Amino acid sequence: MEPQVPGCLRWSCRDVGGWIRRKGFPQYEVIAQLVRDLLGVTEPSWNRSISLPRRDNMGLFLEQKSQTGHNHDLLIYNQFIKEQGL
Structure with a gap:
């Protein structure tokens, strides 16, 4: 029998942001986007097609x-x- 995979491993960036906000750190929710903006990169899409x-x-x-x-x-x-x- 396979061990159960924690649900958090399937979270989107938005899910992680919500979790951070619920933990009482809403100011940290936007940091990743600000860094991406600074570097001029887009948010990675984890279900991105190889084509x-x-x-x-x-x-x-x-x-x-x-x-x-x-x-x-x-x-x-x-x-x-x-x-x-x-």
Whole structure:
């Protein structure tokens, strides 16, 4: 029998924002959107079709940078672009 997957793993960005607001931190609900606006990237769509064009370079870089580990900590945008051939 498979272990039950927590429902929060299927939450949308809006669901997470609602949870943050209900926990008493409404000021943090908008931070992700403000950062995306600052960097000029769109909100990731987790049910995005693979037939669509690739995501923007900054979005791809931030996905790599968001991971933990020594190599990810040292990664810079220009290096990422060069290594990916973008």
